[in-house]
Amino acid sequence: MNIQIFGTKKCNDTKKAERFFKERGIKYQFIDMKEKGMSKGELTSVASANGGIANLVNPDAKDKDAVALFQYIADEDKLEKLLESQQIIKTPVVRNGKQSTLGYQPDVWKKWE
Template identity: 75%
Template structure:
């Protein structure tokens, strides 16, 4: 099997166009000549499968939520509803997910994490 090069990475960046950390993540990969796919979470959130695979690697659903976000009522609802309903409520309201979410196959990060991205092959 060939070693993975920058060109064989499959980078996806989930975020919003206004998020500064998302812009910094895009710049990080552009500066290194690494192609990426940008998914605007205002237009197309994450699928349940995508979300679950990222949550599993990053400490679970609660770590994926930006608890300091603007919509305090929605965040309070998410905090106190049954765990079974929590995932659906988060997926219906992708603005509560911390951004950027950066994926490279099974690897993923939440937030601006160049220290981790530099180790990806």
């Protein structure tokens, strides 16, 4: 398994995801999205694994303006907008190769083991 956890240090669900893998002795790579966001390829891969780019957006994100703007821009511009405003992505994004999840989903992660 090659686990990557994209999140922020202040996000409780990200901390719970880290704990989940730590308790099982599974090595993972943590990427702080405040310091280094996702690449276009990573974002595209996560979007396709999770049913499209619109599913990546957290409707409860603090940046309400970015969430509102994202909902009303043309579909072909959404990937670029999400690359610019990664603070509105649901965290944690946990990747295992081509598989990925959004938010805290231990039931899915158990199936990866």
